[in-house]
Amino acid sequence: MDGDLDVRWVHASGEPSFMNGGLGLTRWDPEHEGIEVGRAFLAPNWRVTDIVSAHAVIDAYGDHDRNPVDLSELYVDIRPFPTNSIRWRARIGAFYMPVSLENRAVGWTDVYSITPSAINTWIGEEFRTIGTELEARWLGAPSGYLGDFALVGAAYGWNEPAGQLIAERGFALTDRPSTLFGDLGSPPMDFYHQIDHNPGYYGGFSWRHHDRLEVRALRYDNRADPAASTQSGFYAWRTRFSSAGARFEPGEHWTFIAQYLDGDTAIGAASDSMNPFEQQFYLTFHAAFALLSFEWAQDRLTARYDDFHTHQLSGPFGPRDQDGHAFTLDWTRELGAHWEFATEWLRVRSRFPPRALLGDPILDTDSQVQLALRYRFTLAW
Amino acid sequence: MSSAAADLSVMVLDRDGKGVREAVVTLVPAVPVAAPSPKAAVMDQRHKAFVPGVLAIAVGDSVEFPNNDSVSHQVYSFSPAKRFKLPLYKGEAHPPVTFDKPGLVVLGCNIHDAMVGYIYVTPAPYFGTTDAAGGFAVKDLPKGDYQLAVWSPYIADAPPSLTRVVHVEANESASVRMQLSLPLRARPEPRPRRRIWDY
Numbered sequence: 001m002d003g004d005l006d007v008r009w010v011h012a013s014g015e016p017s018f019m020n021g022g023l024g025l026t027r028w029d030p031e032h033e034g035i036e037v038g039r040a041f042l043a044p045n046w047r048v049t050d051i052v053s054a055h056a057v058i059d060a061y062g063d064h065d066r067n068p069v070d071l072s073e074l075y076v077d078i079r080p081f082p083t084n085s086i087r088w089r090a091r092i093g094a095f096y097m098p099v100s101l102e103n104r105a106v107g108w109t110d111v112y113s114i115t116p117s118a119i120n121t122w123i124g125e126e127f128r129t130i131g132t133e134l135e136a137r138w139l140g141a142p143s144g145y146l147g148d149f150a151l152v153g154a155a156y157g158w159n160e161p162a163g164q165l166i167a168e169r170g171f172a173l174t175d176r177p178s179t180l181f182g183d184l185g186s187p188p189m190d191f192y193h194q195i196d197h198n199p200g201y202y203g204g205f206s207w208r209h210h211d212r213l214e215v216r217a218l219r220y221d222n223r224a225d226p227a228a229s230t231q232s233g234f235y236a237w238r239t240r241f242s243s244a245g246a247r248f249e250p251g252e253h254w255t256f257i258a259q260y261l262d263g264d265t266a267i268g269a270a271s272d273s274m275n276p277f278e279q280q281f282y283l284t285f286h287a288a289f290a291l292l293s294f295e296w297a298q299d300r301l302t303a304r305y306d307d308f309h310t311h312q313l314s315g316p317f318g319p320r321d322q323d324g325h326a327f328t329l330d331w332t333r334e335l336g337a338h339w340e341f342a343t344e345w346l347r348v349r350s351r352f353p354p355r356a357l358l359g360d361p362i363l364d365t366d367s368q369v370q371l372a373l374r375y376r377f378t379l380a381w
Numbered sequence: 382m383s384s385a386a387a388d389l390s391v392m393v394l395d396r397d398g399k400g401v402r403e404a405v406v407t408l409v410p411a412v413p414v415a416a417p418s419p420k421a422a423v424m425d426q427r428h429k430a431f432v433p434g435v436l437a438i439a440v441g442d443s444v445e446f447p448n449n450d451s452v453s454h455q456v457y458s459f460s461p462a463k464r465f466k467l468p469l470y471k472g473e474a475h476p477p478v479t480f481d482k483p484g485l486v487v488l489g490c491n492i493h494d495a496m497v498g499y500i501y502v503t504p505a506p507y508f509g510t511t512d513a514a515g516g517f518a519v520k521d522l523p524k525g526d527y528q529l530a531v532w533s534p535y536i537a538d539a540p541p542s543l544t545r546v547v548h549v550e551a552n553e554s555a556s557v558r559m560q561l562s563l564p565l566r567a568r569p570e571p572r573p574r575r576r577i578w579d580y
């Protein structure tokens with residue numbers, strides 16, 4: 001079992017965060033800074049048989065979520081021993097889809113910075129695969145090629161509110177993903193419900209070359225019926241996106257990552273009406289980032305640039321058009337086997353007209369400086 | 382017997398004259414000799430890699446996989462010379478595996494995709510792998526003719542160019558120098574990355 005306790009000191013400037021009823025794009029804001037809990041998690045894993053293992057991640061984020069402690073992931077991993085060059089692997093349960101090239105550590109933690117990119121922040125907030133994923137990986141080593149190539153596909157449900165947060169707020173940069181039974185933001189939104197009877201799918205591929213280069217691409221479509229809703233008032237958002245990225249690690253020290261995502265989300269029945277309140281709400285979005293990281297001895301330095309946009313094409317409460325970019329700078333130092341110290345400077349500049357409805361400026365600069373102290377442990381059982 | 386014995390040293394060099402490490406050298410005598418008795422060899426697991434990366438053993442030898450790494454591994458191979466799967470969980474005893482057919486056995490780990498190891502099971506009575514400088518030496522060889530062959534997963538040269546006949550005289554020290562003409566293939570250089578779990 002792995003575990004982590006992360007405590008912060010934060011100084012933030014800008015508008016109130018979406019976490020606290022505003023439309024600011026960072027996790028903290030001037031009313032919520034100082035000493036804070038970053039995250040505490042336990043990630044037990046069990047070996048059930050030689051080829052079946054079970055994994056869970058239990059999280060506490062120390063904010064006003066409805067559940068102070070909640071599950072983020074719970075799944076079974078099945079990996080039969082290969083009898084030829086194809087290695088099959090299945091995951092069943094609730095888990096993150098293989099999109100991020102930044103979140104590489106246990107508990108979907110970002111290895112390069114405290115706060116992940118806008119793309120991977122959003123993936124962590126609105127998406128969890130609750131279903132079955134199958135991967136077929138052609139292993140090159142038996143044929144003399146130091147690399148592999150995989151195709152992955154999944155069928156899932158309960159991801160139909162995905163799209164509500166990006167419509168409400170646009171992209172953001174936080175290290176506060178959603179939990180399975182909790183909520184995010186203020187007013188609180190929760191995420192993992194099935195509203196109609198359509199399962200969603202995603203399909204993608206990954207290529208790893210010489211332990212140096214990894215390329216991933218994925219197409220996601222939750223196939224929700226945007227006209228559907230439940231008795232209790234949950235509406236289904238039809239959300240689709242394509243994502244592609246690459247991570248290049250040429251030597252021992254440098255890492256370069258770039259990722260791009262674009263897609264759309266829609267809610268409400270399609271209609272020809274000229275009245276926005278009768279139209280389907282339809283939003284397109286795209287984002288990209290480039291990251292450079294240098295690691296030596298106990299230290300790691302990371303710099304990242306994010307660019308993101310949303311564009312509302314029809315429906316009410318518009319224009320929910322967001323344009324923004326962000327700079328992130330991180331320095332992390334390992335202090336022995338258990339402790340880690342990290343510091344991050346993050347600045348997000350964005351334009352989002354709906355802020356005017358809250359009386360906040362449409363153009364906002366949210367800045368955050370964080371000092372994080374982390375304690376990590378591993379228990380064998 | 383030993384009065385007719387000789388020493389042979391072999392140097393395997395790449396295109397630029399640098400020694401090639403972990404290349405398997407085998408010597409088959411023109412006059413057959415009795416097979417050696419089975420021995421035990423060791424292929425360890427450290428820092429998510431097999432150590433050594435290339436191991437040469439005789440037909441009938443057994444290999445122990447002690448797993449001195451900090452994590453569990455699951456070693457497997459589907460090579461025709463030996464299909465097996467061996468979980469190597471920390472804190473549990475791991476029985477050795479006997480390799481009773483000649484051939485190349487490519488090892489992988491079911492948990493860590495980047496791990497690859499090679500066990501070269503040879504019927505030759507004299508064999509070994511070159512050291513870091515590319516050298517391999519064998520002592521007390523009976524005099525006579527030998528078919529010498531060099532193999533490595535990272536050598537791209539065609540196998541016929543890597544074999545030759547070597548004549549060894551009694552009480553002599555002979556040496557063979559084999560230089561490759563094609564560049565070596567990339568060797569895996571697994572880097573111990575902290576904290577990486579990889580989703």
